[in-house]
Amino acid sequence: MRRPVLLDSDAPSAAWLDALADLARRAAAVEGSVDAALGLLAPAETLAPLPGTGTTVRLWELLATLGAADLTAARVVEPHLDALAILAQAGLDHPGSAGSAGASWGVYAAEGSGLRLDARPEGGGWRLAGTKPWCSLAAQLDRAVVTAHTGPGTRRAFAVDLRHAGVRPGRGTWASRGLTAVDSTAVEFTDVPAVPVGGDNWYLQRSGFAWGGIGVAAVWFGGAVGVARRLAAAARNREPDQIALMLLGQTDTALHAARRVLAAAAADVDAARADGPDGALLAGQVRAVVADAAEQVLRLAGHGLGPGPLTGEEEYARRVADLQVYLRQHHAERDSAALGRALLTAGGEPW
Structure with a gap:
């Protein structure tokens, strides 16, 4: 590990x-x-x-x-x-008050039913008011990039100081059995000063949005590698039978495909082949391949290792629970449907 x-x-x-x-x-x-x-x-x-x-x-x-x-x-x-x-x-470097360099940062861009965060211009600056869902570690971090509504159909990213008195993280709502310490709650903003990061809708339209999504997939891949290493260790500790060898081979196949896809995507990003709609399409493809591989590794390891490590090894049991929660940042069939729509919109078939 x-x-x-x-x-x-x-x-x-x-x-x-x-x-x-x-x-x-x-x-x-x-x-x-x-x-x-x-x-x-x-x-x-x-x-x-x-x-x-x-x-x-x-x-x-x-x-x-x-x-x-x-x-x-x-x-x-x-x-x-x-x-x-x-x-x-966005051409910014740790915007905000003095001493922001070296601060811990989060990114809060999720939307939730019945919850809304609005931004309004005031006195040459901006103020945020409302509630933002799914703000991980808001009580422990210093600052965050937060998206807020600026008008009908428009959102903008802002840098905010999470230590401001108008920022009030929720408590006691994180019941997860994976990533248990990474508390994700709604946060209420009351007249909180904010520094614009890009223009309206820039946050979602920039190529870096897709690149960041692939970065999350790289974490999923690493989590799956950690699970796979435990499966391989079990095969080395005793003479594996045909089933154990098959499970290990299938694990390698899944991880090999995910690794190659990530490496190729990195090359595309650096060669300017993953900008704009091309980047969004690539991110959908890569995230789907990696998420499928990680879920397959979890299944294969579960079959190969049985209940022992899940019930007797704190590190492994935590790793499996953490990865299962982390993977839900991929929206499964809904993301596949979005990928299919993107393919039709692009007007071509890459295969």
């Missing part, structure tokens, strides 16, 4: 391997603790390149490595790095 997860066949530098291995060791020590995961933000930020700047594969290797080591660590680090990428894509 402490080994780096690599995506491409090109030999990375020894320095990169050493840095990634050190990060993996530190992530494995997180053991589901958010406080410990927050300690990884600075080293991860130092190592992580911005997506689309020539070494996207290294960014996704870092995220996959975190996912294989500890999914709570990955769940804390991934949105922080995504927020910094969003700010960079």
Whole structure:
């Protein structure tokens, strides 16, 4: 679980391997603790390149490595790095009050039935009011990129200080058995000052939105690798029968396809082949392949390992529960339907 997860066949530098291995060791020590995961933000930020700047594969290797080591660590680090990428894509650098550099960041862009966050211009600036659902770790983070409605059919991203008195995270609603420490609740905003990040609808229309979605898939891939490593360890600890060998072979097939898809997508991002609608289509394809592979690995490992590790090994049981929750960021059949619509809209058949 402490080994780096690599995506491409090109030999990375020894320095990169050493840095990634050190990060993996530190992530494995997180053991589901958010406080410990927050300690990884600075080293991860130092190592992580911005997506689309020539070494996207290294960014996704870092995220996959975190996912294989500890999914709570990955769940804390991934949105922080995504927020910094969003700010960079908007031409901003840690906007807000003095001392925002080095802050911990989240990204809150979900919408929920009956809940709405509005932004209004006031005195040359902007203010947010309303309720935003699914705000993970809002009580523990310093700042966030938050989307809010600016008018009929328009939304804009804003950078906000989560320590402002007008920000009130909800409590006691996170009943999850996976990612148990990554509390996700609705947050109420009352007259909270905000810094615009891009224009109306820029957040969803930028190419980086798709790239960030693939970065999440890299975490899923890493989580599946962690599960698969436990299955492989069981096969080495005793003479495997034909069924055990078959399960291991099928696991490798699923992970190989996911790894190659991620590596190819990273190359497309860096070569400007994943901009605009092309990037959105690619993200849908990659996320579907990786999510399917991860779910298949969970099933195969469950068949191969039986109830023992799920009931007697804290690390493995937590990993499985965490990955099952994390994968629900993929909307399964609904995302497949969206992909099908995107293919028809594009007017072509890539196969």
